[in-house]
Amino acid sequence: xxxxxxxxxxxxxxxxxxxxxxxxxxxxxxxxxxxxxxxxxxxxxxxxxxxxxxxxxxxxxxxxxxxxxxxxxxxxxxxxxxxxxxxxxxxxxxxxxxxxxxxxxxxxxxxxxxxxxxxxxxx
Numbered sequence: 001x002x003x004x005x006x007x008x009x010x011x012x013x014x015x016x017x018x019x020x021x022x023x024x025x026x027x028x029x030x031x032x033x034x035x036x037x038x039x040x041x042x043x044x045x046x047x048x049x050x051x052x053x054x055x056x057x058x059x060x061x062x063x064x065x066x067x068x069x070x071x072x073x074x075x076x077x078x079x080x081x082x083x084x085x086x087x088x089x090x091x092x093x094x095x096x097x098x099x100x101x102x103x104x105x106x107x108x109x110x111x112x113x114x115x116x117x118x119x120x121x122x123x
Contacts, residue, residue: 001106002028005113007121008096015100018119025112028103035099096122 009015015032022030065073100121104112113123 002103003106003109003112005100005102005104005109005116005123007100007102007116007123009098009100009119009121010095012098014120015098018100018116018121019102021115021119022102022104022112025104025108025115027112028105030100030102033099033101035097 007015007018009018012032012034019027019030019032100116102112102116116123
């Protein structure tokens with residue numbers, strides 16, 4: 001029997017430390033990804049000039065959101081993150097924007113959860 005685990009971390013380094021320990025527990029599969037509530041990953045590839053640049057919305061300019069039209073851009077721009085008035089940072093209010101996904105054997109599931117929590121993860 002297999003168990004799935006989704007754990008959230010504040011940094012990729014914390015997640016990597018947990019992943020190494022999970023591999024030692026013979027995890028079946030482990031992956032680490034950065035997550036964002038915005039399409040495009042939330043990291044702009046290049047800076048735009050807001051006066052002369054052609055950008056779709058404030059969310060595209062400040063959050064690197066990759067939206068296909070004006071309506072989604074306007075909606076995303078209404079959020080406090082786009083204006084800079086949010087104190088949550090990139091990971092939102094919790095600061096946890098790194099997702100570790102693991103598949104482990106049921107026999108080591110509780111031990112795997114303990115390893116993740118000791119590494120700073122939230123399950």
